[in-house]
Amino acid sequence: MPSTAYLVAVLAIVFGITLALRAIPFAVLRTLRTSAIVRQLSVWMPVGILAILAVTALHGTVTAEPRATLYALLAVAVTAGVHLAFGRRTILSVGIGTALYVALVNVIP
Structure with a gap:
């Protein structure tokens, strides 16, 4: 000791x-x-986060069954739509898109 x-x-x-x-x-x-850099980051980070979510969601579904790819594409579209429709609130759009994807994958056979 x-x-x-x-x-x-x-x-x-x-x-x-x-x-x-x-x-x-x-x-x-x-x-x-x-800072100008922080101002630029505040503009581009939400877009980057959504892009990472889209790539992550679609990456694992390419080799999976076609239904999973459809669910991922639908969730990405809903995420982008919510993001644009509700004042670009990243947490809201990412949360709804993720919840939709999880629900589609786990509820619909």
Whole structure:
């Protein structure tokens, strides 16, 4: 068993690193608010997330049965439709699209 001093030192290092990792974003928040890069990321990240969801959903269905591919395409279309229809709310559209896909795959034989 390691000595008490060793354990205290390890815990102090872990605490320091964790505190620093949590404090750094707040320390640079003012700079990030005026950043052009962050503004661009806020525009393109939702599209990227939806693209990753679409690729992930369709990737596993290509080798599966055709019905699974149809369900994935339907879920991707619904996700894109919800995203455009309800004010580009990414969490809402991804949640509804994912729920629809899971429901289609598990409920309809």
